[in-house]
Amino acid sequence: GAVVSQHPSWVICKSGTSVKIECRSLDFQATTMFWYRQFPKQSLMLMATSNEGSKATYEQGVEKDKFLINHASLTLSTLTVTSAHPEDSSFYICSARGPGPYSNQPQHFGDGTRLSIL
Amino acid sequence: AQKITQTQPGMFVQEKEAVTLDCTYDTSDPSYGLFWYKQPSSGEMIFLIYQGSYDQQNATEGRYSLNFQKARKSANLVISASQLGDSAMYFCAMREDEFSGGYNKLIFGAGTRLAVHP
Numbered sequence: 001g002a003v004v005s006q007h008p009s010w011v012i013c014k015s016g017t018s019v020k021i022e023c024r025s026l027d028f029q030a031t032t033m034f035w036y037r038q039f040p041k042q043s044l045m046l047m048a049t050s051n052e053g054s055k056a057t058y059e060q061g062v063e064k065d066k067f068l069i070n071h072a073s074l075t076l077s078t079l080t081v082t083s084a085h086p087e088d089s090s091f092y093i094c095s096a097r098g099p100g101p102y103s104n105q106p107q108h109f110g111d112g113t114r115l116s117i118l
Numbered sequence: 119a120q121k122i123t124q125t126q127p128g129m130f131v132q133e134k135e136a137v138t139l140d141c142t143y144d145t146s147d148p149s150y151g152l153f154w155y156k157q158p159s160s161g162e163m164i165f166l167i168y169q170g171s172y173d174q175q176n177a178t179e180g181r182y183s184l185n186f187q188k189a190r191k192s193a194n195l196v197i198s199a200s201q202l203g204d205s206a207m208y209f210c211a212m213r214e215d216e217f218s219g220g221y222n223k224l225i226f227g228a229g230t231r232l233a234v235h236p
Contacts, residue, residue, distance in 0.1 A: 032222065034223065034224070042228070042229075043209060043227060043228050043229050044163075044209070044226045045226075046223060046224070046225075049223060091161060093161070093163065095163070095224075097222050105222075106153055106165040106168055107153075107165075107222070107224055108165065109155075109162060109163035109165075110162075111160075111161060111162045112161040112162065112163075114161070
């Protein structure tokens with residue numbers, strides 16, 4: 001089945017550091033990928049839709065300059081948390097819609113990245 | 119307005135028994151999809167089952183079935199013969215075909231934590 005790989009799994013870094021998270025579709029091409037954020041014991045909140053070869057579409061309230069998204073190829077999207085601060089600590093998870101007919105294809109998720117800013 | 123509602127923060131079930139996790143949704147889009155995902159404590163999102171708004175029959179996948187009542191706008195997940203490994207967070211999600219701009223965005227409910235007891 002469709003596999004999405006996300007790296008790194010864990011990041012611990014100092015406040016002010018920029019952190020890059022990679023999301024790869026391993027066995028299919030994904031023109032669209034999605035980035036979510038999840039706080040402890042809460043649901044997934046969509047941050048942005050990443051489109052290959054074009055600008056990402058951000059959800060309302062998400063800072064574009066804080067969360068930079070690049071979708072340079074059909075198999076790779078990156079999320080960069082710029083100048084991260086403790087309030088950016090969270091679980092970030094990416095997904096991509098699998099190949100095949102549009103109507104019934106689920107999104108396949110990476111394993112997520114736990115980001116801790118000290 | 120909340121589009122996906124999961125009213126059960128937590129559920130308990132005895133091993134080998136069946137359990138129903140509730141999900142109601144709200145949309146004016148005639149074409150939509152409903153998904154259930156499982157999230158173990160490790161964090162990954164595991165796709166369980168899909169129901170399309172035009173599907174005539176309730177979806178089934180092994181021990182999972184979806185009780186789809188379109189008029190009531192409900193899409194409850196039924197897990198039969200519960201196993202200890204079913205203990206996890208369960209999320210109901212909806213894709214609106216018209217209002218998502220063709221990007222297949224998912225909107226998630228708050229989730230239900232299921233605990234299976236031996």
